[in-house]
Amino acid sequence: MLERAATLGHIDQVVEGTYNKFLFEWLTGEGVVEDLRTRRVVIGTLADDIDVLKTALSESLRNFGDKIHIRHTPILHQEGTTENVLLLAGYTHRTEPEYVAQLARSSLYLNAISNRLAAPSPRASVLGIYVGTAVSELVDPPDKRINFSSEEIRSAQGRHYVNLSKFQDPFRPIEDLKCGKVHDKQLVTREGRVPAVQHIESPSSKSHPPKGSRVISIEEVESEHQLEEEEEEEEEEDLPAHAKPDSDASDSDEDPTVINRDKPTAPVYIDDLISGLRDTENYDRHNLALTHASPLIRRKASFGTEVTDNAQDLASIFTGLQNKWNISNFEELRLQAMIAVLVAQPLEMGQWFSAAYFNGDYSISQRAAVLTTLGLGARELAGYGKEDAALTKSTQATSSFPSKQLPPKLHALYAPSPDLAAPITTASKQVEQSILRPLALSAADAISGPNVLKIRTFSSRMQVEKKRTKPMPNALAKVVADGFFFPLTGRWSMHVQGFSGTSSSSSSSSSSPLLNPPLLPLYIRTLSLILHASGRSTLLLPTLTHELLLLLLSLSSTTTTNTTISALPTLEAFLGALLTVLEVNGDDGEGQRRLVAGEHGAEVVELVAFAEGVLGRVRGDGEEEGRVRALAAGCVGVWGRMVEGERGRLLFGGVGVGGS
Numbered sequence: 054m055l056e057r058a059a060t061l062g063h064i065d066q067v068v069e070g071t072y073n074k075f076l077f078e079w080l081t082g083e084g085v086v087e088d089l090r091t092r093r094v095v096i097g098t099l100a101d102d103i104d105v106l107k108t109a110l111s112e113s114l115r116n117f118g119d120k121i122h123i124r125h126t127p128i129l130h131q132e133g134t135t136e137n138v139l140l141l142a143g144y145t146h147r148t149e150p151e152y153v154a155q156l157a158r159s160s161l162y163l164n165a166i167s168n169r170l171a172a173p174s175p176r177a178s179v180l181g182i183y184v185g186t187a188v189s190e191l192v193d194p195p196d197k198r199i200n201f202s203s204e205e206i207r208s209a210q211g212r213h214y215v216n217l218s219k220f221q222d223p224f225r226p227i228e229d230l231k232c233g234k235v236h237d238k239q240l241v242t243r244e245g246r247v248p249a250v251q252h253i254e255s256p257s258s259k260s261h262p263p264k265g266s267r268v269i270s271i272e273e274v275e276s277e278h279q280l281e282e283e284e285e286e287e288e289e290e291d292l293p294a295h296a297k298p299d300s301d302a303s304d305s306d307e308d309p310t311v312i313n314r315d316k317p318t319a320p321v322y323i324d325d326l327i328s329g330l331r332d333t334e335n336y337d338r339h340n341l342a343l344t345h346a347s348p349l350i351r352r353k354a355s356f357g358t359e360v361t362d363n364a365q366d367l368a369s370i371f372t373g374l375q376n377k378w379n380i381s382n383f384e385e386l387r388l389q390a391m392i393a394v395l396v397a398q399p400l401e402m403g404q405w406f407s408a409a410y411f412n413g414d415y416s417i418s419q420r421a422a423v424l425t426t427l428g429l430g431a432r433e434l435a436g437y438g439k440e441d442a443a444l445t446k447s448t449q450a451t452s453s454f455p456s457k458q459l460p461p462k463l464h465a466l467y468a469p470s471p472d473l474a475a476p477i478t479t480a481s482k483q484v485e486q487s488i489l490r491p492l493a494l495s496a497a498d499a500i501s502g503p504n505v506l507k508i509r510t511f512s513s514r515m516q517v518e519k520k521r522t523k524p525m526p527n528a529l530a531k532v533v534a535d536g537f538f539f540p541l542t543g544r545w546s547m548h549v550q551g552f553s554g555t556s557s558s559s560s561s562s563s564s565s566p567l568l569n570p571p572l573l574p575l576y577i578r579t580l581s582l583i584l585h586a587s588g589r590s591t592l593l594l595p596t597l598t599h600e601l602l603l604l605l606l607s608l609s610s611t612t613t614t615n616t617t618i619s620a621l622p623t624l625e626a627f628l629g630a631l632l633t634v635l636e637v638n639g640d641d642g643e644g645q646r647r648l649v650a651g652e653h654g655a656e657v658v659e660l661v662a663f664a665e666g667v668l669g670r671v672r673g674d675g676e677e678e679g680r681v682r683a684l685a686a687g688c689v690g691v692w693g694r695m696v697e698g699e700r701g702r703l704l705f706g707g708v709g710v711g712g713s
Contacts, residue, residue, distance in 0.1 A: 073105050081112045085133030086547050092133070096140050097222040103148050110141040111161070117184065118165020123172050127600055128534075129543025135180045136217055139187050143218035146191045154192040162188070173652045176534070176596040179205045183214035191218055319345045323359040323367070326350075330370050336378050343380070346371075346390035354397035364398045368405055372419055388422060388429075388476075389445050395430035399528070403427065403536030411544040417566065421575055428477045428579040431537055435586035436525030440483075444476035481578040484585050485629050488636045489687045496690075533587040534597065541580060542600040549607070573608075574626035580604070581630035589637055595652075598638055602656045605631060609663050621677045624667060628684035631660050635688060639695040657692065664688040 076095050084092060099105050116122050117134050146153040156162055169181025182201050189199040205211050317338040320326040326349055329342025350367065354360045360367075371391045376383040395402045409415065410423045429441050529537075548567060566572065584597055591597065608627060635657070667685040671678050 073099060073102055077105055077109050080109060080137060081116065083547055083550070085130050085137065086543055087133075089136055092137060093140065093220060093222055096137075096144060097224075100144050100148075103145070106141060106145050106148070107152060110138065110145055110156070113137045113141060114156075114161060114165055117180075118161070118168045120168055123168060123174075123177050125603060127539065127543035127546050127603065128174070128176050128596060129539045130546065131177055131180060132539075135184060135214065138184055139214060139217035140220060142188060142191060143220060146218070147221065150192070153188070157188050157192045174596045174599055176593060179203075179211075180214075182206055183211060186211075187215045187218045190215065317341055320349060323349070323353060323363050327363060327366060327370065330374065333375075333377050339378065340380060343374075343383070343386050343390070346386065347393045350390060350393040350397060354393070360394070360397045364394055364402055365405055367394050368402055368409075372406075372409060372413070372415060372423060384422070385445055388425060391422065391426040392430045392433065392445065395426055396433055399430070399434055400532045400536040403430075403532065404540050407537070407540035407544060410541075411548050411567070417572060420567075420572060424572070424575050424579045425477050427537060427541070428480065428582045431529050431533065431583045432480065432586045434529035434532075435527050435588065437480075437586060441476070441480055444479055477575055477578050477582065481582055481626070481629055484582065485632060485684060485687075488632055488691075489683060492687055492690050527586075527588050527590075529583075529587055530591045533583060533591060534593045537583050538580070538587075538597050538600060541576075541583075542604055545576070545604065546607075570622060574622040577604075577608070577623070577626040577630050581626075581633040584630075584637060585633050594638070598634055599653060601630065601634055602653055602660070605634075605660055606656055609660065621671075621681055624671070624681050625677065625684060628664055628667065628681065628688055631664060632684055632688050632691065635691040635695065639691060639698075661688060661692045 076099060080092065080095050080099075084095065096106075096109075099109065113134055117131075117138050122134075123131070142153055166181050166185050169184070170178055172178040172181070182203060182205060185199050186201060186206055193199070206215070317329070317335070318341075320329050320342055326342050326346060329338050330346070332338050332342075350360055368391065371387050371394065374387055380386070391406075395406065406423050406427055410420055410427075413420075413423075415423070429445065432438070432441055545567075549565065567576065580601055584601060587594070587597065605627065664685040668682055668689070671681050671685075
């Protein structure tokens with residue numbers, strides 16, 4: 054808290070009102086997806102200029118209640134705008150409470166709350182409840198405050214949003230940033246004298262116990278241990294000392310001076326693992342740490358706080374790790390370790406990996422590893438870990454010819470590098486085949502003749518029960534929205550807007566490395582896999598569907614630029630994602646069928662029309678062309694079945710009529 058306050062004082066000294074306009078534009082623009090602490094610093098810097106605060110509050114409130122913003126903006130942006138409105142309202146109310154009271158009764162505010170409450174997305178609608186409750190607590194007396202009496206407002210997330218209007222970051226002198234001074238004051242606050250605002254933090258924040266007791270206990274243990282060693286030394290003084298042997302029985306080297314007796318052991322603690330991964334000069338220790346990384350992280354994940362305290366450090370190390378020693382299965386071991394870190398802390402590390410993919414200074418292969426981690430990690434949380442276990446293992450071909458290989462360095466130079474997108478591509482194709490297979494069997498059954506001439510085999514009840522799949526626990530459903538989906542879709546929209554705004558040319562957005570192969574197909578496949586793994590019973594499935602449909606609509610113009618072989622992977626991933634959206638939403642009763650055919654009907658019709666156009670544009674007899682046409686035909690077939698089912702429900706009430 055003191056570091057943030059001192060930072061505010063330093064920024065205020067540097068800015069001195071010159072860059073207030075720039076900070077205002079950043080706060081109401083691309084800054085909505087940044088961390089809440091960063092936006093708190095910016096708003097605290099603007100706190101002295103009440104005119105800028107009023108303008109920022111009005112602009113944020115206008116964006117908050119705009120219908121187009123509600124319907125076509127990723128939910129991550131909407132949540133950032135909501136936080137800005139509440140923070141600005143709190144600062145403005147402490148300076149001019151009359152202005153906030155007048156604004157709360159204006160048509161701008163009332164229309165914003167009404168549009169929010171009428172939003173089709175439940176996640177967007179509940180944000181209106183948060184703002185209405187927080188503003189009412191600021192301007193209304195206790196007996197006249199708005200009370201929605203909903204579970205959302207009583208939840209930890211609801212209290213977090215409502216308490217944002219009470220945040221106040223005071224200014225501190227820049228001298229508090231000097232080494233030691235802030236640290237001493239922070240230790241004093243840990244003993245109990247914590248400012249009142251320190252308690253108003255996000256639900257994910259955790260308090261750490263003081264470290265003094267740990268030091269005392271360690272000193273006591275060390276002192277007892279030293280006493281025991283002294284007693285043992287006194288007892289063993291009479292025993293003769295023997296020198297080390299000149300050679301080991303297990304070593305065949307004739308020169309005893311070159312024998313390495315200091316062999317590293319497998320890491321047992323996370324600190325040892327981190328130090329081994331950073332020790333790139335010692336091959337044995339580095340390779341041993343990388344080999345045992347995934348099992349150690351999974352073993353420690355449910356025991357103690359070692360993984361929790363070092364999760365971000367581990368993720369940062371593995372993401373930026375280089376194969377200095379040309380280890381043969383380096384990519385597989387690194388990917389397994391990254392997935393283990395993600396599964397150990399899915400909510401926190403899902404957000405971290407998403408931010409690292411867009412904002413981190415990583416290569417294409419490292420970004421591909423991040424997307425693969427998110428996709429396979431989400432599937433493991435959903436219960437598909439055993440099915441995907443073979444996708445992250447080393448698949449080196451063992452051939453008897455040629456019998457010899459080049460030296461390791463030359464072999465690593467000339468051998469084909471492993472495809473980091475292969476696990477996601479393989480898993481995505483398996484999902485697509487599981488969706489298309491029933492359609493193909495149904496089509497073959499329809500053209501084989503009338504049903505009265507067909508012979509059907511009836512299985513016994515025991516065989517049917519044996520083939521029935523047991524329900525799997527889906528831990529992904531709890532964190533899929535905040536940990537995986539919303540960070541990926543929200544930052545994507547802001548990233549594309551940032552690249553398109555830096556150049557006046559119409560093709561400026563294509564200059565982004567994230568819009569070009571091979572990352573774009575991998576990104577789309579990752580989102581479709583996450584949506585499929587979340588399941589049909591996810592509470593936020595309508596919001597997830599809305600986010601993915603917006604993304605596909607924004608990409609539809611990009612994928613129609615050409616149909617060359619370089620664009621076919623993008624088309625295949627695009628159509629696979631659309632097929633996943635239709636399958637997850639359209640085959641689980643009338644509720645989801647009405648959702649796609651009703652609220653998002655216009656978007657789906659446009660995307661299905663695009664799929665029909667792909668059938669007429671893509672030519673050729675290649676394998677890729679065949680897969681693209683099959684996916685396009687599958688999208689059209691699933692949509693037609695959904696339309697027929699909805700038509701039957703409207704005409705006959707859904708009794709005996711369906712499109713399945």
